[in-house]
Amino acid sequence: MDLIPKPDQLVSAAGNVAHSLLYGGLADLRPMPRTLIDDGELREVYHYRPDRDVAPTGDPVLLVTPLAAPSLCFDLRRDCSLVEHLVTLGRPTYLVEYGQVSFRNRSLGVEHWVDEVLPEAIRTVHEHSGGRPVHLVGWSLGGIFALLVAADRQDLPIASLTVVGSPVDVTKVPLVAPVRPLLNLTQGRGAITRAYRALGGVPTPLVNWAFTAASAQKVVTKPLAVLTHLDDTDYLAQMEAVTRFMNSMTAYPGRTFGQLYHRFVKGNALASGRMEIGDRTVDLAAVDVPVLVFAGNTDGIAPLPAVRAVVPLLGGSPQVRFEIVPGGHLGMLTGRAARGTTWTVIDEWVAQWSGAAPAKKAAARKAPARKAAAKKAAAKKTPTKKAAAKKTPTKKAAAKKAAAKKTPAKKTASAAAIGSNPARRYGSAGSRALGRR
Numbered sequence: 001m002d003l004i005p006k007p008d009q010l011v012s013a014a015g016n017v018a019h020s021l022l023y024g025g026l027a028d029l030r031p032m033p034r035t036l037i038d039d040g041e042l043r044e045v046y047h048y049r050p051d052r053d054v055a056p057t058g059d060p061v062l063l064v065t066p067l068a069a070p071s072l073c074f075d076l077r078r079d080c081s082l083v084e085h086l087v088t089l090g091r092p093t094y095l096v097e098y099g100q101v102s103f104r105n106r107s108l109g110v111e112h113w114v115d116e117v118l119p120e121a122i123r124t125v126h127e128h129s130g131g132r133p134v135h136l137v138g139w140s141l142g143g144i145f146a147l148l149v150a151a152d153r154q155d156l157p158i159a160s161l162t163v164v165g166s167p168v169d170v171t172k173v174p175l176v177a178p179v180r181p182l183l184n185l186t187q188g189r190g191a192i193t194r195a196y197r198a199l200g201g202v203p204t205p206l207v208n209w210a211f212t213a214a215s216a217q218k219v220v221t222k223p224l225a226v227l228t229h230l231d232d233t234d235y236l237a238q239m240e241a242v243t244r245f246m247n248s249m250t251a252y253p254g255r256t257f258g259q260l261y262h263r264f265v266k267g268n269a270l271a272s273g274r275m276e277i278g279d280r281t282v283d284l285a286a287v288d289v290p291v292l293v294f295a296g297n298t299d300g301i302a303p304l305p306a307v308r309a310v311v312p313l314l315g316g317s318p319q320v321r322f323e324i325v326p327g328g329h330l331g332m333l334t335g336r337a338a339r340g341t342t343w344t345v346i347d348e349w350v351a352q353w354s355g356a357a358p359a360k361k362a363a364a365r366k367a368p369a370r371k372a373a374a375k376k377a378a379a380k381k382t383p384t385k386k387a388a389a390k391k392t393p394t395k396k397a398a399a400k401k402a403a404a405k406k407t408p409a410k411k412t413a414s415a416a417a418i419g420s421n422p423a424r425r426y427g428s429a430g431s432r433a434l435g436r437r
Contacts, residue, residue, distance in 0.1 A: 001231045013230035020236075027237035028078035029244065032087060034095070038124040042101065042108065043117045045124045046071075048083055048093040059159050059354040060092035060129040062121060066141035067113075070248040071097040073139055076334045077241035079234075082137075085343050091350070092129050096121040101250055110148075110259045111278040118149045119156060126157045133159035135350050139333050140165050140302065141260075144270070147310070148277065151286040160353040162292040162346060164333050167302040169271040169309035170264055174300070238336055245330065273313035284310070290319040292349045294342060296332030297324055321349070 001009050019026055038045040050056045063074045063083070074095060075083040086093040096118065125134050134157055138146035143166030150161050167173055229235040263269040269276075273284040291314050295307040304324065314320045325342045327335040332342055 001228055005231070009231040012233070016230055016233055016236055025237075025240045026233055027240040027244075029241060030078060032075050032081060032083045037094075037128055038120070040116070040120060042098040042112070043120060044097050044099055045121045046095045046097070047125075047128060048087050048095070050092070051087050051090065054088065054090040056092050057090045058092070059132045059135055059350070060094055060125050061086055061135045061137055061350060062125045063093070063095040064118065064121075064136055064138035064142035064146050065095065065097045066139060066143075066145075067098065067101075068250050069140065070245065070250065071095055072241075072245045072248055073330065073333060076245060077237060080238060080241065080334060080336060080339065082334055082338075082343060082346075085339070089347065092132075094121075094125045094128075098250075110145075113145050114148045114152060114277050114282070118145055119153055122149075122156050122158065131157075133157045135160045135162070135353070137162040137346065138164065138166065140329065142166075144168070147284060147287065147291075148275065148282050150289055150291075151284050152277065152280075152282045154286065154288055158289050160290045160292065160349065161287070162294070162349060163307075163310070164294045164342070165296055165299055165302040165307065165329050166293075166310070167306035168313070169306050170268045171271065172305040172309065173303060234336065242330065271309060284313045285315045287314050288316050288318070290349075290353050291317045291321070292345070293320065293322045294332060294345075295322070295324050296327045296329060298327060299329045299332060301329040 001013065005013070016026060033049040034046040035049065036044060037047050063071075065071050065073060075081045078084060083093055083095070098117070122134050122136070126132065136146045136150070136158060138144070138161075143163035146161055147163060147166070149156070150158055225239070263275065270284070274281050276282075293307060293310060295302070295304045297304065299307075308322060311320055311322050323342075323345055325332050325345070326337045327333075327342075332338060
C-alpha cells in the first residue's frame with residue numbers, strides 16, 4: 001500500500017479488515033483430504049486423495065517432515081500448498097509425519113527415523129502405489145533424514161531425492177557458529193545436556209521459542225508489514241497461515257535431541273559426509289540416486305553455504321543439481337514465490353527421473369564397467385583394424401558439424417524455463433548470480 005493510499009487501496013484494506021473481523025481471518029486453512037495408510041511408533045503415513053478431475057499419473061512423491069515441525073509445512077493453505085499443487089497435477093502424493101512426542105519417547109534416537117520410520121514409509125508408499133519407485137522430498141531435518149536413509153539403504157525403491165533447506169555444515173550457520181566454541185567447552189556436562197535429560201526432550205514451548213528467535217527480525221517488523229499490506233489479501237492470508245504453522249510446533253524426543261545437539265551442532269558431524277548411526281557409520285558418498293538440493297537466498301536457519309556444502313559429498317549420485325530460490329527457511333518451500341520457482345523445479349525433476357528411474361539408476365552403476373570393457377576390447381584390436389580406423393575422423397568431423405547446426409535450436413527452446421537443462425549441474429544462471437552475492 002502506498003504511503004498516501006489510493007482510493008482502491010483503501011477499499012481493499014477496509015474489505016480485508018472487515019472480513020478478518022467477521023470471519024476470523026482471510027486464509028483458506030482447509031487441509032487437503034488425506035487417508036492414513038500406515039502407522040507405528042511416531043510414524044504416520046498418509047495418502048492424499050486424488051483430484052476427481054485429474055487422473056493419477058507417474059511415480060509417487062513422499063513428503064518427509066522434519067522433527068518438531070507440523071506437516072502444515074507442505075500444506076500451509078489453499079493456493080499456497082505444495083500438496084495441493086502435486087495433487088492437482090495428478091501426482092500420487094504421500095506424507096510421513098510423527099504425531100505427538102511424549103515423555104515415554106525420550107529413549108528414541110536418530111536411528112529410529114533412519115532405521116524404521118522412513119524405510120517403512122518408503123516401502124508402504126511403494127506398495128500402495130502399485131510397486132512404483134518413490135521420489136523423496138524432505139524439508140530441513142527431514143531432508144537430512146532422507147539423505148541418511150538413501151546412503152544407508154540402497155535396497156529401498158527410491159527414484160530420486162529432493163533436499164530443501166537442509167544445513168549440512170553447521171559452522172556456516174551464523175546463528176550457531178558464534179556459540180559453538182562455548183558449547184564445546186562443556187564437554188557434554190553443560191546445562192543444556194542436563195535440561196533435556198531431565199525433561200526427556202525439548203518441550204513444545206521451547207521449540208516455539210527457538211523457531212521464533214531464529215526469525216526475530218520478521219517477528220519485530222510484523223505489525224508494520226501488516227499495516228503496509230492491508231490492501232493485499234494474498235499477503236495477509238500468507239501471514240495468517242505462517243502464524244498458525246509456528247503455533248503448531250511439537251516436541252523433540254530426548255535422545256534424538258541429544259544426538260542432534262552433540263553431533264550436528266557441537267560436532268558438525270555431517271560436514272565430513274559421515275555420521276554414526278547406531279553401530280555403523282553412514283557415508284553420504286553412498287547415495288546412488290539423483291539428488292536435487294535447494295537453498296533459500298534469505299534463509300537464516302539454513303543459509304546458502306551451509307546447504308551447498310552437501311554437493312561435493314554426494315560423489316556416488318548419478319546427478320546432483322543445486323538450485324537457489326527466493327525465500328527464507330519456510331518461504332522457500334511454501335512461500336508465495338515458491339509457486340513459480342521451487343515447485344516448478346520439483347515438477348521438472350520428478351518428471352525427469354520418473355518411469356525409467358530404475359533403469360537410469362542401473363545404467364549409472366554399469367557405466368564404469370562398460371567403459372572398462374570397451375577399453376579392454378580396444379587394446380586387443382589388431383594393427384590392421386587400427387589402420388582402418390584412421391578414416392573415421394572425416395566422418396566424425398562431418399557428424400560434429402551436423403550436430404552443431406542442430407544444437408542452437410534446442411538451447412533456445414529450453415532457455416526460458418527454470419531448471420530445464422538436464423545437463424546443467426548447479427542450477428540456473430540466476431542461481432549462480434545469487435550465489436556470488
